[in-house]
Amino acid sequence: xxxxxxxxxxxxxxxxxxxxxxxxxxxxxxxxxxxxxxxxxxxxxxxxxxxxxxxxxxxxxxxxxxxxxxxxxxxxxxxxxxxxxxxxxxxxxxxxxxxxxxxxxxxxxxxxxxxxxxxxxxxxxxxxxxxxxxxxxxxxxxxxxxxxxxxxxxxxxxxxxxxxxxxxxxxxxxxxxxxxxxxxxxxxxxxxxxxxxxxxxxxxxxxxxxxxxxxxxxxxxxxxxxxxxxxxxxxxxxxxxxxxxxxxxxxxxxxxxxxxxxxxxxxxxxxxxxxxxxxxxxxxxxxxxxxxxxxxxxxxxxxxxxxxxxxxxxxxxxxxxxxxxxxxxxxxxxxxxxxxxxxxxxxxxxxxxxxxxxxxxxxxxxxxxxxx
Amino acid sequence: xxxxxxxxxxxxxxxxxxxxxxxxxxxxxxxxxxxxxxxxxxxxxxxxxxxxxxxxxxxxxxxxxxxxxxxxxxxxxxxxxxxxxxxxxxxxxxxxxxxxxxxxxxxxxxxxxxxxxxxxxxxxxxxxxxxxxxxxxxxxxxxxxxxxxxxxxxxxxxxxxxxxxxxxxxxxxxxxxxxxxxxxxxxxxxxxxxxxxxxxxxxxxxxxxxxxxxxxxxxxxxxxxxxxxxxxxxxxxxxxxxxxxxxxxxxxxxxxxxxxxxxxxxxxxxxxxxxxxxxxxxxxxxxxxxxxxxxxxxxxxxxxxxxxxxxxxxxxxxxxxxxxxxxxxxxxxxxxxxxxxxxxxxxxxxxxxxxxxxxxxxxxxxxxxxxx
Numbered sequence: 171x172x173x174x175x176x177x178x179x180x181x182x183x184x185x186x187x188x189x190x191x192x193x194x195x196x197x198x199x200x201x202x203x204x205x206x207x208x209x210x211x212x213x214x215x216x217x218x219x220x221x222x223x224x225x226x227x228x229x230x231x232x233x234x235x236x237x238x239x240x241x242x243x244x245x246x247x248x249x250x251x252x253x254x255x256x257x258x259x260x261x262x263x264x265x266x267x268x269x270x271x272x273x274x275x276x277x278x279x280x281x282x283x284x285x286x287x288x289x290x291x292x293x294x295x296x297x298x299x300x301x302x303x304x305x306x307x308x309x310x311x312x313x314x315x316x317x318x319x320x321x322x323x324x325x326x327x328x329x330x331x332x333x334x335x336x337x338x339x340x341x342x343x344x345x346x347x348x349x350x351x352x353x354x355x356x357x358x359x360x361x362x363x364x365x366x367x368x369x370x371x372x373x374x375x376x377x378x379x380x381x382x383x384x385x386x387x388x389x390x391x392x393x394x395x396x397x398x399x400x401x402x403x404x405x406x407x408x409x410x411x412x413x414x415x416x417x418x419x420x421x422x423x424x425x426x427x428x429x430x431x432x433x434x435x436x437x438x439x440x441x442x443x444x445x446x447x448x449x450x451x452x453x454x455x456x457x458x459x460x461x462x463x464x465x466x467x468x469x470x471x472x473x474x475x476x477x478x479x480x481x482x483x484x485x486x487x488x489x490x491x492x493x494x495x496x497x498x499x500x501x502x503x504x505x506x507x508x509x510x511x512x513x514x515x516x517x518x519x520x521x522x523x524x525x526x527x528x529x530x531x532x533x534x535x536x537x538x539x540x541x542x
Numbered sequence: 543x544x545x546x547x548x549x550x551x552x553x554x555x556x557x558x559x560x561x562x563x564x565x566x567x568x569x570x571x572x573x574x575x576x577x578x579x580x581x582x583x584x585x586x587x588x589x590x591x592x593x594x595x596x597x598x599x600x601x602x603x604x605x606x607x608x609x610x611x612x613x614x615x616x617x618x619x620x621x622x623x624x625x626x627x628x629x630x631x632x633x634x635x636x637x638x639x640x641x642x643x644x645x646x647x648x649x650x651x652x653x654x655x656x657x658x659x660x661x662x663x664x665x666x667x668x669x670x671x672x673x674x675x676x677x678x679x680x681x682x683x684x685x686x687x688x689x690x691x692x693x694x695x696x697x698x699x700x701x702x703x704x705x706x707x708x709x710x711x712x713x714x715x716x717x718x719x720x721x722x723x724x725x726x727x728x729x730x731x732x733x734x735x736x737x738x739x740x741x742x743x744x745x746x747x748x749x750x751x752x753x754x755x756x757x758x759x760x761x762x763x764x765x766x767x768x769x770x771x772x773x774x775x776x777x778x779x780x781x782x783x784x785x786x787x788x789x790x791x792x793x794x795x796x797x798x799x800x801x802x803x804x805x806x807x808x809x810x811x812x813x814x815x816x817x818x819x820x821x822x823x824x825x826x827x828x829x830x831x832x833x834x835x836x837x838x839x840x841x842x843x844x845x846x847x848x849x850x851x852x853x854x855x856x857x858x859x860x861x862x863x864x865x866x867x868x869x870x871x872x873x874x875x876x877x878x879x880x881x882x883x884x885x886x887x888x889x890x891x892x893x894x895x896x897x898x899x900x901x902x903x904x905x906x907x908x909x910x911x912x913x914x
Contacts, residue, residue, distance in 0.1 A: 422897075425894070426894065426897050426898070426901070428897065428901060432900075432901070432904070432906070433897075435904070436896075436897050436900040436901070436904070437896070437900070438893065438897055441893045441896070442890070442893050442894070442897075514886035514887065514890070515886065515889075515890050517887075518814070518886070518887050518890035518891065519890065519894075521810065521813045521814050522797070522798065522814070522891075522894070524808075524809070524813070525794075525798045525800065525805075525808050525810055525814075526798070528804075528808040528809070528810075529798070529800060529804070529808070532804070532807070532808070534804070
């Protein structure tokens with residue numbers, strides 16, 4: 171445990187200088203969810219984790235993360251094995267890692283070895299309307315070798331990966347963690363890390379391989395001290411179930427700038443949340459996943475009546491960050507259209523959230539005209 | 543014209559003290575629309591107008607209205623024949639109007655005469671969710687005598703009146719005026735006063751009587767110098783046509799806190815406005831009113847592309863006043879339900895606007911919980 175408390179130096183990536191860990195892992199998206207995942211994976215003792223940091227690289231590289239965690243305690247100045255400022259830097263061993271003069275037999279700067287990652291963990295926000303995450307991280311993926319782990323919101327988020335990387339294992343996780351960042355380098359985990367992880371089976375990879383790699387990742391994650399990490403044998407069921415809560419509550423809270431408790435007290439649970447859930451059930455059914463009435467009721471009534479929970483999209487809106495409209499609402503609606511299932515309430519909420527997005531991207535000063 | 547420029551004293555209501563005007567009119571709702579209507583009616587020379595003022599009675603009784611009008615010029619300190627602070631005061635001649643000692647033959651204070659109004663003009667906001675306007679103004683209505691004139695938003699707003707006052711003429715006006723108030727006593731009319739007025743025919747009154755009284759009111763209104771006041775032979779068509787613009791644009795602007803131009807530029811015209819218009823067309827059709835495709839296209843494209851117009855409900859929301867959700871959206875949706883016509887986009891927008899209303903009525907302090 172002590173190793174997690176002291177910030178280590180950025181370690182070079184070549185095998186010659188230290189004992190190899192069992193797995194070489196790259197993690198992109200070191201926010202509330204991702205940083206805790208990095209802690210867990212490093213704590214397992216089986217992984218060497220390279221974390222890609224964009225905005226916060228400078229401060230984290232210098233000071234590490236200051237983490238307060240219900241699962242892992244206080245970790246001041248914590249660093250993973252390596253932090254890098256970009257995907258490019260994660261791809262190649264940094265040239266500065268080679269001491270001068272070069273020891274006999276070491277790789278020369280002219281042939282800096284390409285990293286091979288056993289697992290690529292993606293815990294970024296999902297913003298397919300802004301960029302293609304699968305294309306962005308493609309330099310980190312070795313065909314047939316790197317297993318892709320998506321700890322992210324949405325439904326069908328695996329499709330770009332199984333399409334672009336048809337010979338790679340792709341798995342995803344539904345995460346229930348309560349964790350968020352505070353600039354410049356704080357991570358506060360106030361809710362336990364509870365994950366369900368499952369493989370997205372696809373023709374390019376033997377199912378047995380997908381299952382084995384998924385179980386390996388779960389075992390590693392469990393040994394790293396997560397509160398709970400279990401296999402989801404039917405990953406689409408787990409993702410639809412998560413969406414059943416997320417699509418109505420997350421989207422309505424963001425659109426109306428209301429907490430979950432306010433949505434519930436206002437009558438919107440009956441008027442909007444439940445109709446949206448029924449639309450999700452219909453789309454999931456057409457897509458081959460049955461969501462039971464018990465599950466609908468559980469999701470409808472799961473949150474405490476006066477919950478002050480502000481879901482992720484509301485926090486994003488409040489903090490001027492992009493919202494995950496497409497993966498939490500848009501993709502399900504598009505799947506419904508493809509399968510001939512109408513989802514009129516979801517569609518309206520989606521279009522209105524697109525207006526929120528449009529407004530944030532097109533700020534204009536307020537006029538004074540009142541005439542029509 | 544000079545009489546409109548000088549604030550007159552509050553005149554007593556008894557006939558013994560001045561020559562009677564042809565029509566005795568009470569006007570309730572002296573906002574941007576109503577105050578200009580009062581000016582027009584007084585300017586016709588045929589009407590003695592009593593204006594009921596609630597919040598602004600004190601200041602207007604003392605100083606009059608300061609009006610800037612594209613139709614009537616600048617009217618500083620303008621007052622109608624009489625201003626009163628309440629419906630009760632409008633109902634009975636104020637006792638203070640009787641000089642002491644009483645002249646021989648005058649009405650005694652013990653038998654202060656009940657007002658009889660030829661026309662009751664209502665230009666308040668329509669808030670059936672807050673109170674019943676028809677019940678509220680019933681003391682001002684003499685059965686079989688007083689004609690009711692509704693210069694208000696909404697559809698089916700005549701129904702409470704034809705129901706409660708089955709022997710009275712009820713007419714309504716669709717107004718296109720651009721006019722608003724500025725506390726404490728300013729009225730700014732920046733768009734010309736263009737009205738269509740038509741009778742709501744109903745079994746308790748001969749159609750010929752309804753038509754005659756409506757034409758009389760129109761003639762008076764025209765002679766008072768309105769920019770345009772014409773008969774709408776099919777008043778429901780005129781009201782549905784107005785709603786065709788109002789329901790989508792007014793409601794979406796209010797819900798999203800966007801101008802008409804922003805709604806148009808954002809893509810919402812295609813994604814939300816037009817679908818809502820199509821729903822209105824379907825409900826109107828089931829209700830017996832045909833709205834043509836030409837009309838839909840006209841309403842869709844009527845406003846200038848970059849219009850900075852902030853419709854009434856948006857202004858209401860911004861200024862913390864109640865919004866006319868029920869008459870602009872709710873009533874049409876309910877009519878659709880009654881007639882078996884679905885209006886899913888309108889329903890969603892309606893429910894979301896109800897949340898805006900709920901929020902304004904249930905303010906709570908922001909929490910800091912982020913966990914789910």
